[in-house]
Amino acid sequence: MGSGIDLRPRMNFKPDLYARIVVVLVLTVSAGSMIFVFALNELNNRLEQTLLNALVGHELEEVIQSYENGEPTQLPHSAVLQVYLLSQTHQREIPSFLIDLPPRIHKKVEYESKTYHVAVADIADDRLFIACDISEIKKYEQGFTFVLIIAGIVGPFLVLTIAIRYIYRVVKPVSAIAQEVSALNPDQRSIRVAGNYKGREVKQIAGAINQYIERLEGFVEREQMFTTAASHELRTPITIIRTSVELAKKINSQASGTIEYLQRIDRAAGKTEDIIEGLLFLARETHETFDQDFAPVSVYSVVSATLDEFSYLSEQDNFELVFDPANDLCVNANATHLAIVIGNLIRNALDHSLAGAIKISFVDNVFSIHNAGDVITSEDLAHVFERGFQGADSGSHGLGLYICKNICDRYNWNIQLSSSPMAGTCAEIHF
Numbered sequence: 001m002g003s004g005i006d007l008r009p010r011m012n013f014k015p016d017l018y019a020r021i022v023v024v025l026v027l028t029v030s031a032g033s034m035i036f037v038f039a040l041n042e043l044n045n046r047l048e049q050t051l052l053n054a055l056v057g058h059e060l061e062e063v064i065q066s067y068e069n070g071e072p073t074q075l076p077h078s079a080v081l082q083v084y085l086l087s088q089t090h091q092r093e094i095p096s097f098l099i100d101l102p103p104r105i106h107k108k109v110e111y112e113s114k115t116y117h118v119a120v121a122d123i124a125d126d127r128l129f130i131a132c133d134i135s136e137i138k139k140y141e142q143g144f145t146f147v148l149i150i151a152g153i154v155g156p157f158l159v160l161t162i163a164i165r166y167i168y169r170v171v172k173p174v175s176a177i178a179q180e181v182s183a184l185n186p187d188q189r190s191i192r193v194a195g196n197y198k199g200r201e202v203k204q205i206a207g208a209i210n211q212y213i214e215r216l217e218g219f220v221e222r223e224q225m226f227t228t229a230a231s232h233e234l235r236t237p238i239t240i241i242r243t244s245v246e247l248a249k250k251i252n253s254q255a256s257g258t259i260e261y262l263q264r265i266d267r268a269a270g271k272t273e274d275i276i277e278g279l280l281f282l283a284r285e286t287h288e289t290f291d292q293d294f295a296p297v298s299v300y301s302v303v304s305a306t307l308d309e310f311s312y313l314s315e316q317d318n319f320e321l322v323f324d325p326a327n328d329l330c331v332n333a334n335a336t337h338l339a340i341v342i343g344n345l346i347r348n349a350l351d352h353s354l355a356g357a358i359k360i361s362f363v364d365n366v367f368s369i370h371n372a373g374d375v376i377t378s379e380d381l382a383h384v385f386e387r388g389f390q391g392a393d394s395g396s397h398g399l400g401l402y403i404c405k406n407i408c409d410r411y412n413w414n415i416q417l418s419s420s421p422m423a424g425t426c427a428e429i430h431f
Contacts, residue, residue, distance in 0.1 A: 018171040022164055029156045029163075037152035041145060048141065053105060056119040056130050059083065063130070067123055080133050087126035098129045108134070173202040181209060190217075241269045268309070296330040297338055299362060299431075306343050307360070310350060319350060320357040329362055331431050337407050341415075344400040345369050345427045352425070367429045376419035384417055 059076065063083060075083040084094045097111040098118065106118040109131075117132040180193055192210045245266045248258075307321055331338065349358045352373040359370045376384065383389045385405035401417075408415040414430040 017174060018168060021167050021171065025163055025167070026160060029160055033152045033156040037148055041148055044141070044144060048137065049107060052107075052117040052132060052134065052137075055081075056105065056117060056132050059130050060119050060121055060128065063128060064121065064123060067126075067128075082131045082133075084129040084131070085123075085126055086129070094129065095131075098131060101129070103127070108138075174205070177202065177206055177209070184213075242266055245269070294332045294334055297333055297335045299329040299331060299338070299342075299367060300325055302335065302339050302342055303360060303362075303367075306339060306346055309343070310346055319353055321346075321360065322357045323360045325361055326363040329365060329367070329431065331411075333411055337411070341404045341407050341429065342367070344404050345429075348400060348427070349373065349425075365431045367431065368426060370424060370426045372424040374425070375421050376417070376425060381417060381419060385415070 059081060063075065075085060077083060084098060086094055086099070095111065097109060097116075098120075101109070101118060101120050103120045103122050106116075106120065109116045109118050114133055114135045115138045117134050119130045121128045177193060184191055184193075192213060193206045245262050248262050303323060303325075307323060310321070346358075346360070346369060349369050349371040353371040354373055356372045359368075361368055380389075385401050387399065387402040389402075405415055407413075408429065416428045416430070417425070418428075419425040
């Protein structure tokens with residue numbers, strides 16, 4: 001087994017699979033035991049009645065045949081079997097419990113602490129009684145029923161005890177694999193599930209998990225290679241742009257309008273570089289690196305800088321960006337990450353607004369952007385933060401809100417989106 005993993009049975013925990021198998025086994029064995037005991041007891045009773053009916057029936061036939069051939073001189077009588085004839089010629093006293101019995105076979109007739117199996121038949125004007133004392137048979141029957149009940153309780157208990165121990169030995173490797181997989185550190189490479197499990201099926205499970213981990217590591221490695229290469233390749237053109245902007249400023253230092261546009265290009269290039277760094281940081285983020293302490297960042301400063309970047313878009317489309325903060329708010333976060341979230345939300349509001357003002361505010365710890373834009377249906381609202389989701393006529397790639405949600409989740413921020421025909425669309429972040 002993998003080192004450091006405790007596979008000893010825990011009294012307060014059983015694997016779900018183990019518990020389900022045990023419950024099904026207990027119910028099955030209990031039901032089977034009850035059916036077996038009932039069936040065996042019923043079979044014993046029917047066999048007993050058949051034998052007794054055959055015994056008294058045979059005796060009844062012999063007496064009737066003897067009676068038809070000539071009046072019998074002596075009726076059979078023993079400690080177990082007693083024959084009585086109610087007629088004018090036989091004056092032998094008949095027990096009172098027999099006289100009122102109608103002609104047929106009577107089972108388990110009780111009289112003076114004894115039990116009889118009685119056959120009654122009419123012969124012409126006479127009535128014949130054959131009584132078989134089954135008191136001893138009844139005692140044996142009660143003893144057999146008692147033994148059967150005990151066996152029906154003890155037998156399943158022993159079977160369940162042995163079966164549960166065996167099932168635990170069978171299920172334990174599966175539980176061990178689950179514990180071993182849950183203990184794997186996703187930040188460590190080339191770690192596999194131990195292959196020294198017994199049982200062909202368990203080895204197949206371990207092998208399949210190892211194959212999946214291997215494919216997953218290959219995917220992560222290719223993704224990291226891509227992000228590293230993308231970072232390297234994108235830095236070069238951005239550096240060229242910023243260098244060219246600086247040279248253009250020096251050459252056209254007297255043209256104020258040109259300098260303004262060059263400064264906007266320089267800020268956009270710098271922003272692009274920051275965004276690349278921020279996204280690459282998220283791509284290679286681990287629990288150890290992301291739990292670092294961040295300096296407080298002013299939400300007011302980030303929003304103001306973002307609005308300045310998008311001011312030319314609002315002017316072109318005749319939108320009014322209204323920024324009305326009730327207070328300043330500082331959050332401990334990477335400034336670029338916060339700018340990515342706020343920038344995406346403002347850009348979405350600009351892209352989907354129909355007319356009027358776009359109101360941006362934050363009160364206490366809630367940041368909100370409100371616009372009278374296209375109404376988002378309730379069906380789309382349930383999927384807007386999913387990767388690649390595109391609403392009707394959105395024209396987007398379905399990544400902006402996904403990135404926002406990803407960043408907010410990393411910082412434990414709560415991002416919400418609501419939309420209605422009367423109130424418009426509102427995006428909120430609860431820091």
